[in-house]
Amino acid sequence: MERKVVFSGVQPSGGLTIGNYIGAIRNWVSLQDEYDCYYSIVDLHAITVPQVPKDLRKNTLEVLALYLACGLDPEKCTIFIQSHVSTHAELAWVLNTMSYMGQLSRMTQYKDKSQKLGESVNAGLFTYPVLMAADILLYQADYVPVGQDQKQHLELARDLTDRFNNRYSPTFKVPEPLIKKEEGKIMSLQDPNKKMSKSDENDNGFILILEKPDDIRRKIKRAVTDSIGEVRFSEEQPAIKNLMTIYSAFSGCSFEDIEKRYEGQGYKQFKEDLAEVVIEGLAPIQERFKEIMNNKEYLENVYKQGAEKAQYVSNKTLRKVYKKIGFVVK
Numbered sequence: 001m002e003r004k005v006v007f008s009g010v011q012p013s014g015g016l017t018i019g020n021y022i023g024a025i026r027n028w029v030s031l032q033d034e035y036d037c038y039y040s041i042v043d044l045h046a047i048t049v050p051q052v053p054k055d056l057r058k059n060t061l062e063v064l065a066l067y068l069a070c071g072l073d074p075e076k077c078t079i080f081i082q083s084h085v086s087t088h089a090e091l092a093w094v095l096n097t098m099s100y101m102g103q104l105s106r107m108t109q110y111k112d113k114s115q116k117l118g119e120s121v122n123a124g125l126f127t128y129p130v131l132m133a134a135d136i137l138l139y140q141a142d143y144v145p146v147g148q149d150q151k152q153h154l155e156l157a158r159d160l161t162d163r164f165n166n167r168y169s170p171t172f173k174v175p176e177p178l179i180k181k182e183e184g185k186i187m188s189l190q191d192p193n194k195k196m197s198k199s200d201e202n203d204n205g206f207i208l209i210l211e212k213p214d215d216i217r218r219k220i221k222r223a224v225t226d227s228i229g230e231v232r233f234s235e236e237q238p239a240i241k242n243l244m245t246i247y248s249a250f251s252g253c254s255f256e257d258i259e260k261r262y263e264g265q266g267y268k269q270f271k272e273d274l275a276e277v278v279i280e281g282l283a284p285i286q287e288r289f290k291e292i293m294n295n296k297e298y299l300e301n302v303y304k305q306g307a308e309k310a311q312y313v314s315n316k317t318l319r320k321v322y323k324k325i326g327f328v329v330k
């Protein structure tokens with residue numbers, strides 16, 4: 001029986017946060033044994049906002065090393081850099097011609113970013129979700145494990161799939177998002193109504209996967225809490241709910257366990273313990289990251305091998321698409 005296919009990616013636009021880890025990468029690791037997984041470092045996406053070339057190059061390799069340090073195994077899954085595989089930009093062009101301006105202009109992420117940029121917003125930012133659809137459809141992905149913030153983009157990918165399949169004939173599989181309810185949305189430590197993001201101007205709002213223990217302690221100590229004063233998982237306490245989700249993700253404890261452990265206590269002990277749980281959870285990843293970054297040859301082998309496989313597999317889909325839309329076959 002054919003194995004189901006999984007596709008996902010992260011932008012190499014700066015250090016990754018524990019939101020990226022809990023909401024996405026951690027789940028990818030558990031999928032690689034069962035499915036045929038493709039995980040990309042999506043540098044074509046990253047240039048939709050200005051990047052310093054040397055930083056982009058460094059960040060791309062660092063994200064690759066982080067994938068490996070978090071437990072992705074190149075023997076089990078295909079890991080590649082998006083710009084190494086030419087089909088992504090090619091299919092994105094075709095899908096652009098089938099995407100509606102109206103739908104693209106309703107994408108929340110685009111609206112947020114374009115509001116800040118005004119007239120000078122670039123066209124790449126606008127068509128960004130179309131490139132994302134191309135990423136997914138090229139591999140005929142069944143599942144796309146992402147955080148909650150990508151849900152709307154996934155819906156667009158599903159719409160484009162239907163549109164293409166209906167206009168021509170069945171060509172693409174309809175991808176399904178895999179989003180964890182709480183873990184899919186890790187919030188800022190400074191504002192529980194805002195997603196934790198590496199682009200937050202307040203760096204107390206996020207914790208990086210590579211963050212130093214003392215900084216983790218400081219940031220968690222400063223994290224906002226709620227006024228109720230008890231460690232309980234409820235919608236009335238969004239800040240505590242968020243901290244409990246992080247605690248649970250790193251320790252494996254259920255929310256009930258955590259509530260019991262801190263019953264009758266305020267937030268102080270809980271926050272101190274949370275910092276240690278996060279530090280302990282990240283330590284082995286940070287250790288492996290250092291080792292892997294020292295082995296440039298290994299990194300190069302991984303991305304070259306990954307690109308070769310991804311190019312081969314995605315070419316098959318692109319050739320089918322070109323034929324169906326009426327391009328002359330070479």
Ligand code: TYM
Binds near residue numbers: 025045135136196197
């Ligand atoms: P990016 O690079 O912003 O984020 C990478 C992944 O991390 C998840 N994530 C979070 N999950 C929980 N809580 C948070 N605070 C949090 N912040 C980020 C994101 O949902 C994502 O899964 N467009 C995508 C990259 C992409 C992609 C794709 C993903 C390009 N092509 C194809 C899946 C399939 C992005 O910008 O993710």
